[in-house]
Amino acid sequence: MSTSTQQGPSAATEPDSDRMVVAVDGPSGSGKSSVCRAAAARLGAAYLDTGAMYRAATWYCVQQNVALRDEDAVAVAVEELPLNISTDPQHQIITVGETDVTAEIRAPQISEKVSDVATNRKARQVLIGAQRRIIDQAGFIVAEGRDITTVVAPDAQVRVLLTASAEARLRRRGAQLGDGQSAEALKRQVLDRDRRDSATTNFTEAADGVAVLDSSELTFDETVDSLIGRVESVQETAADGL
Numbered sequence: 001m002s003t004s005t006q007q008g009p010s011a012a013t014e015p016d017s018d019r020m021v022v023a024v025d026g027p028s029g030s031g032k033s034s035v036c037r038a039a040a041a042r043l044g045a046a047y048l049d050t051g052a053m054y055r056a057a058t059w060y061c062v063q064q065n066v067a068l069r070d071e072d073a074v075a076v077a078v079e080e081l082p083l084n085i086s087t088d089p090q091h092q093i094i095t096v097g098e099t100d101v102t103a104e105i106r107a108p109q110i111s112e113k114v115s116d117v118a119t120n121r122k123a124r125q126v127l128i129g130a131q132r133r134i135i136d137q138a139g140f141i142v143a144e145g146r147d148i149t150t151v152v153a154p155d156a157q158v159r160v161l162l163t164a165s166a167e168a169r170l171r172r173r174g175a176q177l178g179d180g181q182s183a184e185a186l187k188r189q190v191l192d193r194d195r196r197d198s199a200t201t202n203f204t205e206a207a208d209g210v211a212v213l214d215s216s217e218l219t220f221d222e223t224v225d226s227l228i229g230r231v232e233s234v235q236e237t238a239a240d241g242l
């Protein structure tokens with residue numbers, strides 16, 4: 001897989017003491033993308049949306065007429081995927097080859113197919129390798145997905161499982177997509193997708209050392225503040241130890 005990144009604000013050659021990885025996992029609609037992007041922007045960190053990589057891979061397979069249930073064919077397509085993903089939280093642009101897929105990969109048609117790629121273990125290995133390279137290149141990054149705290153970056157300095165009740169997640173996704181989504185379509189995109197994705201990743205229980213941030217009763221801003229508070233507390237502890 002050829003991956004290039006338009007790098008976020010902190011991508012540079014900082015000394016090790018300035019490097020920090022903030023890993024966030026959670027179920028669909030819990031707020032990972034929006035909360036992590038806002039937190040990264042305020043912290044001056046880079047931001048990696050790993051779900052967008054699975055979505056772009058799915059878009060590419062569909063474009064190439066690859067049968068999504070054919071494990072080997074999907075893995076070969078993902079190896080070839082010419083992906084460019086921005087890690088700038090202020091400018092989220094995702095291109096596959098020359099095509100800007102930033103908006104298209106969020107369409108319900110991709111949401112309903114993406115689990116076929118996400119549960120393909122061979123394709124996952126390719127994407128996980130690319131994610132680790134992007135994280136390694138960044139000095140200070142907030143990375144979110146389903147397996148960042150456990151598989152992609154288990155050594156991250158901050159590890160958080162961002163959760164919310166199923167009711168809150170369905171309500172938020174409905175508001176995000178606007179009118180026109182039936183309750184059944186929302187359920188397919190949120191709860192049914194989580195059930196399928198759970199076959200390969202555990203994003204409903206916090207692993208050892210992972211803190212739970214339940215956003216069900218929090219506003220968006222309160223959730224961002226809580227994540228930032230955790231990052232600042234680790235930064236202060238690190239500074240005290242110098």
Ligand SMILES: Nc1ncnc2c1ncn2[C@@H]1O[C@H](COP(=O)(O)OP(=O)(O)OP(=O)(O)O)[C@@H](O)[C@H]1O
Pocket residue numbers: 026027028029030031032033034035051172173175176215216218219220221223
């Ligand atoms: N604490 C919160 N209170 C209210 N709304 C929120 C909160 N957190 C996130 N949201 C809103 O919920 C919607 C879904 O959030 P988001 O897309 O970030 O979820 P996600 O976990 O990344 O989902 P997915 O994994 O399916 O991409 C967004 O419109 C976001 O602004």
Ligand SMILES: Nc1ccn([C@H]2C[C@H](O)[C@@H](COP(=O)(O)O)O2)c(=O)n1
Pocket residue numbers: 028050051052054055114115118119144145146147148193197201
């Ligand atoms: N680290 C990750 C990130 C995402 N996925 C899967 C799960 C979703 O079905 C899909 C799209 O993610 P979203 O944009 O909804 O966060 O990708 C995964 O398996 N591992």
